[in-house]
Amino acid sequence: MHLRRRIRIAAGCVFAFTAHAVHAQSYPAKPIRMIVPYSPGGGSDAVARLLGQRMTERFGQTVIIDNRAGAASMIGTELVARAAPDGHTLLLTDAPVTINPFVHAKVNYDVLRDFAPVSLAASSPLMLVVHPSVPAQTLQEFIALARAQPGKLSLGSGGNGATTHVVGEMFQQRAGIKLIHVPYKGTGPALADVVAGQIPATFTTTPGAVPFLKAGKLRALAVTTLKRTQGAPEVPTFDEVGIRDVEASNWYGVMAPAGLPKAILTTLNTEIVEAVRAPDLRERLVSLALEPITTTPEEFRTFIAAELKKWAAVVKSANIRAE
Numbered sequence: 001m002h003l004r005r006r007i008r009i010a011a012g013c014v015f016a017f018t019a020h021a022v023h024a025q026s027y028p029a030k031p032i033r034m035i036v037p038y039s040p041g042g043g044s045d046a047v048a049r050l051l052g053q054r055m056t057e058r059f060g061q062t063v064i065i066d067n068r069a070g071a072a073s074m075i076g077t078e079l080v081a082r083a084a085p086d087g088h089t090l091l092l093t094d095a096p097v098t099i100n101p102f103v104h105a106k107v108n109y110d111v112l113r114d115f116a117p118v119s120l121a122a123s124s125p126l127m128l129v130v131h132p133s134v135p136a137q138t139l140q141e142f143i144a145l146a147r148a149q150p151g152k153l154s155l156g157s158g159g160n161g162a163t164t165h166v167v168g169e170m171f172q173q174r175a176g177i178k179l180i181h182v183p184y185k186g187t188g189p190a191l192a193d194v195v196a197g198q199i200p201a202t203f204t205t206t207p208g209a210v211p212f213l214k215a216g217k218l219r220a221l222a223v224t225t226l227k228r229t230q231g232a233p234e235v236p237t238f239d240e241v242g243i244r245d246v247e248a249s250n251w252y253g254v255m256a257p258a259g260l261p262k263a264i265l266t267t268l269n270t271e272i273v274e275a276v277r278a279p280d281l282r283e284r285l286v287s288l289a290l291e292p293i294t295t296t297p298e299e300f301r302t303f304i305a306a307e308l309k310k311w312a313a314v315v316k317s318a319n320i321r322a323e
Contacts, residue, residue, distance in 0.1 A: 027264050029088075032059070032061060033063075033064050034092055034254075035076045035079055035080050037073035038076075043250065045065070047092060047122050048092040049065055051063075058271055058275070072104065073096050074100055078109050081115060086260075089257065093252070094253070096163055099163060100322075102312050118272060118300065119300055120293045121294070122285050123225075124250050124251075125248070125250070126163070126224045127224070128221045129202060129203075129213075129218045129221070130221060131197045131201075133200075139222045139236070139238070142221055143177055146177040147176075153179050153201070154179060154199050155202060156202035157187075158185075159185060160320070160322050163248070164187055165183065167203050167224060187208060190202045206229055210232055221235075222237060222238045224237075225237060226239055230289070230291060232289070273294040
């Protein structure tokens with residue numbers, strides 16, 4: 001190899017290394033905006049504010065929580081997809097980002113192409129709950145009741161195409177039963193009607209259900225994760241009671257626009273992982289009935305790809321449409 005070529009190659013390597021280091025050292029250069037694609041007050045908002053506070057302390061730059069609700073979380077999500085990939089605009093995303101592409105006619109982004117996954121942060125199972133008047137103490141008794149009254153028992157959800165709707169369809173497919181779907185405008189109203197005895201059952205979030213379980217206003221039949229949840233350890237999993245492959249979680253994670261420099265991606269992942277692993281923040285998450293969880297960017301991307309594959313199959317089989 002000629003000396004001049006060697007010098008050019010060496011100089012290129014030094015330049016690449018220097019650029020990588022400069023990205024890491026100068027980030028963040030201004031306040032970070034973390035977009036939450038929902039209104040204030042929900043699980044995504046709570047997780048974002050916990051992470052934002054810790055990141056503000058660590059970075060010395062303010063992390064602004066920007067709630068951009070609308071279109072089943074797609075408005076806020078698209079804003080991040082179109083933002084500059086400099087690490088100053090982030091998305092606190094959740095499970096519906098992997099369901100929306102299959103239930104909505106128009107989604108203006110590709111989850112795997114347009115985003116750089118950073119890390120998962122928290123997760124909790126969905127829970128099948130019934131009103132105490134329902135004559136079923138266990139999941140198997142509920143299934144037997146549904147089989148004895150085909151097409152008569154109703155199941156509420158947070159709306160057509162919502163996570164609770166899709167999980168409900170998954171459950172019916174696995175259990176071999178048919179329930180009447182009753183869509184609401186959000187999981188809150190659906191849960192309220194089960195508590196009031198207006199409908200017999202719904203899938204809901206663990207944090208939303210726990211207060212009513214403790215008050216005796218709901219009965220939980222099963223959770224949708226492979227392990228029991230810390231939020232309600234007395235509730236069995238679907239697997240435990242013999243209904244396989246009803247696995248889903250209401251997860252929360254951080255993503256950035258695609259094209260984010262690797263140095264910044266590494267910095268963000270490190271900060272989020274350290275934040276979630278901090279004892280005080282873990283305690284706060286557990287108090288919200290959430291399970292702290294962290295991943296590498298590669299693990300998060302693999303997880304998202306698996307979620308997309310799973311929900312595509314369920315939605316196609318059940319012919320679910322949000323509109």
